[in-house]
Amino acid sequence: MRLRETVALLDRVGTVDGRFYRQLTDASSTEELVTRWATALEEIPATLPDGSWDVSRVVRDYYECRRGDNSAQYRSIEPHDILRAWARHCDARMQRHTDPIPAADPDDLPAFLAELRTTRTAVATGRAAPVEHRALTGGSNPDIEARLRAIGTCIPPHTRTELARFRPVRAVREAAVVAGQPDPLSVRCDWCQAPEGRPCRSRRVRPDGSVRSNAPRATPHPSRVDLATAQHGREAAA
Structure with a gap:
């Protein structure tokens, strides 16, 4: 002041x-x-x-x-x-600020860090506006729009393939949709009582009938797949 x-x-x-x-x-x-x-x-x-x-x-x-x-x-x-x-x-x-990638060569660590500190100081002191996450997709960006039209999704196919092993349930759902089959998680499972959108669970019971484990399954129960297929057929016929 x-x-x-x-x-x-x-x-x-x-x-x-x-x-x-x-x-x-x-x-x-x-x-x-x-x-x-x-x-x-x-x-x-x-x-x-x-x-x-x-x-x-x-x-x-x-x-x-x-x-x-x-x-x-x-x-x-x-x-x-x-x-x-x-x-x-x-x-x-x-x-609200997301650090933009400095223009300095990353191998030149002192220059890279100096530019990063300068940008952060400018934002913190009000000399520059925060760079927010929504700036990546907000507004009209011809490069981003062209890329989305080309690949049809924000996640490239090769990246989605790499992620499949970390989220097997979602991978099964996506594979079913790509193959033209109904999403099995769109219906409730009558076998394990899993609600819509939630994966099926494998229940292991002890001899006395108590539940020993209730782990999520990577693949849905066959009866749930049949139920989703039947519902999909009724919707298609309607």
Whole structure:
């Protein structure tokens, strides 16, 4: 904040909180107050271009959240209250930020990290807008749209094949759809009582009839496949 912005901020505080100016007894105390606030808030911007931050709004919020309280029960605002609000604002910005890939050569580690730190600092201090996840697919991007038209999905086929061994149930469902067969998990399993969308389970019982294990199956029960096929046939006939 520039000095004139600090003075304007102090004038706003004095307008909201009548106690603020009562602590000033002479010109030297006024100068000391302005100097103290200007030094503490030197690195804090008064506003940000995107409107997400306004230091005068911090002052208003500080007093409005105490509306209805006895004035003797809370203190006047101090620089550290604004610094705390700015820290929360920076943290919220960084929570929305996704680091873009630096233009520097990854093999040049010092340059790569320096660019990364510079970008993060610019976002945290409000000099740059956060780069959010939705920017990858949000809006109109001809390259992304052309790729989606070419492969028909956000996940390339070879990647989907690699993922199949880590999610066997989904792989079975996708294979059935590709083969033109009904999705077996679209119906409830009468054998193990698995609901729609959930995999079948293999129940092992002890001699006394109690359940020993109830592990999920990679493939659905045959009766569930038959039920899904019959339902698919009825829907096709209708």
